[in-house]
Amino acid sequence: xxxxxxxxxxxAKRLTAAKSRLRGALPGVPHxxxxxxxxxxxxxxxxxCPVVADVxxxxxxxxxxxxxxxxxxxVLPDLPAxxxxxxxxxxxxxxxxxxVAGLTADLPALRPADLADALHAAEEGPAVRRYVxxxxxxxxxxxxRPPGVALRPHFGARSAxxxxxxxxxxxxxxxxxxxxxxxxxxxxxxxxxxxxxxYTAALTVDRAAAPG
Ligand SMILES: Nc1nc2c(ncn2[C@@H]2O[C@H](COP(=O)(O)OP(=O)(O)OP(=O)(O)O)[C@@H](O)[C@H]2O)c(=O)[nH]1
Ligand SMILES: C=C(OP(=O)(O)O)C(=O)O
Numbered sequence: 001x002x003x004x005x006x007x008x009x010x011x012a013k014r015l016t017a018a019k020s021r022l023r024g025a026l027p028g029v030p031h032x033x034x035x036x037x038x039x040x041x042x043x044x045x046x047x048x049c050p051v052v053a054d055v056x057x058x059x060x061x062x063x064x065x066x067x068x069x070x071x072x073x074x075v076l077p078d079l080p081a082x083x084x085x086x087x088x089x090x091x092x093x094x095x096x097x098x099x100v101a102g103l104t105a106d107l108p109a110l111r112p113a114d115l116a117d118a119l120h121a122a123e124e125g126p127a128v129r130r131y132v133x134x135x136x137x138x139x140x141x142x143x144x145r146p147p148g149v150a151l152r153p154h155f156g157a158r159s160a161x162x163x164x165x166x167x168x169x170x171x172x173x174x175x176x177x178x179x180x181x182x183x184x185x186x187x188x189x190x191x192x193x194x195x196x197x198x199y200t201a202a203l204t205v206d207r208a209a210a211p212g
Contacts, residue, residue, distance in 0.1 A: 004050065004051055004052055004053035005051060005053055005098060005099055006049075006051050006052045006053060006054075006098075006099045006100070006101055006119050007052075007053060007054040007055075007056060007095035007096060007098060007099070007100050007101070008046050008049075008052050008054070008055050008056070008100075008101045008102075008103055009056045009058060009087075009088055009091030009092055009095060009100065009101070009102045009103070009151075010039075010042060010043060010046065010055060010056070010057050010058070010068075010073070010091075010102075010103050010104075010105050011057075011058040011059065011078075011084055011087035011088055011091065011102075011104075011105060012039045012057060012058070012059040012061060012064045012068075012105040013035075013059070013061070013084075014059070014060055014061045015032040015035050015036055015061050015063060015064065016032065018035040018039075018061075019031070019034070019035045019038065019106065019182075019183070021183050021184050022034060022035070022182065022183065022184060022185065022187075022188065024185075025184070025185035025188050026188075026203055026204060029203050032063075033203060034200070034203060036063055036064060036067065036199070037108065037197075037199035037200040037202070037203050038105065038106050038107075038108045038182055038199075038200060039057075039064050039067075039068070039105040039106070040064075040067045040068070040071065040197075040199040041107070041108040041109075041110065041196065041197025041198065041199045041200050042103070042104075042105045042106065042107045042108065042110055042197075043055060043057060043067075043068045043071050043073050043105070044071050044197055044198075044199070045107070045110035045111065045112050045115065045197060046073075046103065046110070046112075046115065047071050047072045047073065048112040049112040049115045049116050049119070050112065050116055051116050051119050051120065052115070052116075052119075054074065054095065055068075055071075055072065055073040055074065056073065056074045056075075056076055056091045056094055056095055057073045057074070057075050057076070057105075058075075058076045058077075058078055058087040058088070058090055058091045059075065059076075059077070059078065060077055060078045064105075074094075076090060076091060076094055078090070084153075084155050084156065085153045085154065085155055085156070088102040088143070088151060088153040088155065089151060089153065092145070092150075092151040092153075097147055097148070098147050099119075099122075099123070099144070099145070099146060099147060100144070100145050100151060101119060101122070101142055101143065101144045101145075102142070102143045102144075102151060102153055102155075103115075103141065103142050104140075104141050104155070104181055106181045106182045106183065107141060107177070107178065107180065107181055107182070108182060108188075108191050108196050108197050108199070108200035109176075109177045109180050109191040109192075109194040109195055109196055109197065110177050110178060110180075110197070111177040111178075111195075114173075114175040114176070114177045114178040115142075115175075115178055117173055117175060118132055118142055118171055118173060118175055118178055119144065121171050121173055122144040122146075122171060123146075125169075126169075127146040127147075127148070127149065128146070128149065128167065128168065128169055129143060129144060129145050129146075129149060129151070129152065129163070129166075129167065129168035129169070130143070130144045130168060130169050130170070130171050131143045131144070131160065131163040131164075131168045131169075131170060131171065132170070132171045132173075132175065132178060132179065133160040133170060133179065134160070134179050134180075134181045135176075135179040135180050135181070135190070137160060138157075138158050138159075138160055138161075139155075139158075139159050139160060139181065140154075140155055140159040140160050140163055141178055141179060141181050142171075142178065143155075143163060143168065152166055152168075154166055176194055177194050177195075180194055188200075188204075192204055
């Protein structure tokens with residue numbers, strides 16, 4: 001098995017503002033608990049990935065930060081009012097000179113093996129940035145950079161096309177749990193079918209998004 005060598009940067013918005021499209025997805029569950037659970041399951045899976053040496057969570061949210069620290073992540077504050085791509089750049093700058101990946105914090109079904117496969121694939125071939133599109137194909141869940149190359153994140157609307165236009169190459173593995181980001185209630189149901197991590201699963205028991 002390879003030695004761990006990847007640093008993974010995971011940005012997470014403040015819980016009061018995060019995942020607004022998901023608000024109300026689990027009746028009776030406070031929205032902030034759901035947003036926290038998505039991020040916690042993401043960080044937990046990244047920490048469990050055998051090729052990941054370092055997890056850097058970029059957030060101004062004290063609760064997510066505390067949970068992530070308990071899970072073994074380093075926590076960095078956001079740059080003031082700078083937004084998502086600045087958070088990725090900030091984390092990548094702090095990660096050092098090695099292999100770096102940026103990953104969104106809304107992957108509650110993420111399996112460490114899917115992430116490890118994608119990171120292995122990113123190490124193959126030319127030393128360029130790579131990205132993994134989300135399940136619908138428009139967004140991005142993972143962006144990687146080899147040593148000596150800037151991350152240059154273009155997350156946001158239609159980010160898969162933006163990453164391709166910026167010279168990043170797509171990674172084409174199936175990796176269902178990696179591509180399953182959760183923006184809406186329907187996404188949460190799809191993630192539940194794949195198998196949720198423990199934080200999110202604990203909230204969905206006997207509720208609308210539970211597998212059934
Ligand atoms: N640190 C940090 N993370 C961010 C910021 N904006 C978005 N994120 C995170 O980036 C990831 C992908 O963003 P989105 O899927 O658009 O999440 P979101 O903005 O919380 O969701 P919506 O409100 O529904 O658009 C999520 O993990 C967010 O928490 C930011 O300004 N700073
Ligand atoms: C920020 C992104 O997430 P989403 O499209 O899921 O909001 C992205 O895909 O670049």
